[in-house]
Amino acid sequence: MLVFGHKNPDTDAITSAIVYAHLKAQLGEDVEAVRLGNPNPETQFVLDHFGVAAPRFVETVANEVKQVILVDHNERQQSAADIEQVEVAEVIDHHRIANFETANPLYYRAEPVGCTATILNKLYKEHGVDVPKEMAGLMLSAIVSDTLLLKSPTCTEQDVTAARELAAKAGVHLEEYGLQMLKAGADLSQKTIAELISLDAKEFQMGSYKVEIAQVNAVDVNDVLSRKAELEAALENVIAEKGLDLFFFVVTDILNNDSVGIALGKAANAVEQAYGVTLVDHQALLKGVVSRKKQIVPVLTDVLSK
């Protein structure tokens, strides 16, 4: 049996697979963690810090197994290329359910919390299994990553409680370690412009408008804004190629928990309406905005659907 998180894996996707495979092993089940993509720099920092090896990379799964376990996702387009050819025996997730269907009953555990690791931490307790130091470290890191150190509006009380408990078990200082980890993932100085605008970009249909929103985390937003001319040229190219009405590029400051947004395209003024700001040179400060899912997609959808 294989367990894996979504394609384009983030820290929660990679570590949840490792952690759930560990829990299963303690319960006497033989499950191997694998990954559908490369660890990003933040995830690599986490694995190095706790001395855990990255799972094996796979593209397809039906050539190896009949049954799989999904963590941190359920939608088939985010999963293994041949996911329809295997049986999903379990899902542990914190997202909406969509594009998902099974022929048989399964174990499905979803909770509306900030991170899959928060649910996994509960499962250890439900099964009466101790959480070893390095697994605590991986779960803590996933929570820090998904909640931007407990600052994102997706963060629940359960995530905060789990993070404090896991930091103690992992033997690290929550705030210090968390910031160090986020910084490791927010070093944008080595990224090309093409990487910056595509690393975490998602496309949305909002009313009759076609919108793309990309987000990057930064310790210093000037690392990105200093390359603004080059950046805008690249965004304009994507807009022309894909026929977008709006490309909203968001640089999130992980120290102050604000974002700077750059809006291009003929629907750019939707951003002004959505946040009550004025774009100066296509750019505006978005105070307190850190979550695309909760603070960007819904407000822009609202403005553009009117």
Place this chain on the structure above:
Amino acid sequence: MLVFGHKNPDTDAITSAIVYAHLKAQLGEDVEAVRLGNPNPETQFVLDHFGVAAPRFVETVANEVKQVILVDHNERQQSAADIEQVEVAEVIDHHRIANFETANPLYYRAEPVGCTATILNKLYKEHGVDVPKEMAGLMLSAIVSDTLLLKSPTCTEQDVTAARELAAKAGVHLEEYGLQMLKAGADLSQKTIAELISLDAKEFQMGSYKVEIAQVNAVDVNDVLSRKAELEAALENVIAEKGLDLFFFVVTDILNNDSVGIALGKAANAVEQAYGVTLVDHQALLKGVVSRKKQIVPVLTDVLSK
């Protein structure tokens, strides 16, 4: 907020709604149990035995609430007529997942066990809430009903453990009470032929064949077989009306855990192949067969898909 089980409710569907509303109330949440259909005689016996009122009947829900909780089902065609107009906040279930999609993250708890009540019993423990006598009685009854007194192949170890524990809390003798309850639902003497063949009938496409399978529980299969001529005439009518290739009518003996099957239609010999039996006057004894889901649908599908 409303909580309800599937249409054509069985004992698990009705009692799980009542029980989960009780647990929610102990957790300080205001959730009302409702039902999408009338309690069958077995369920009515259970409610009377433990002195619990049937939930209120509703056909639609969007006129009352914005959010709902589903128990013992998830597929939209089994749910309230206007289920697509409300948000599903939670699901507690033990079936496959299909025809189900949400816009937002939710609490989804499915486990591959024999009965929803087995999962609810766990939830009481996870929340540290005591199970009162009458709620224990309702959960026990749901397990007895879904597993045919722990005899069905859908029954897991977890169901058995939960049933024993709940019988003690409810202050009833598991086997005696269970049989009494099943008998209350298996009194077929008052049923019309039309009721017998439609009460629990489901249609399936198997390969290129259109098959309907109806199942009734009986204490004495002769209560049904004594009306065989009338029964077969009614089945032939349905076959002609719906253009069926096979109508398989199954009377399950709840005392001996065997079934008698009556097979009509041009694909009737599929039953002979499936079970290695010979139909005599369209009828055969199926030793040890009690579960349509596990022991009838898959084997017939297998034969008819070749």
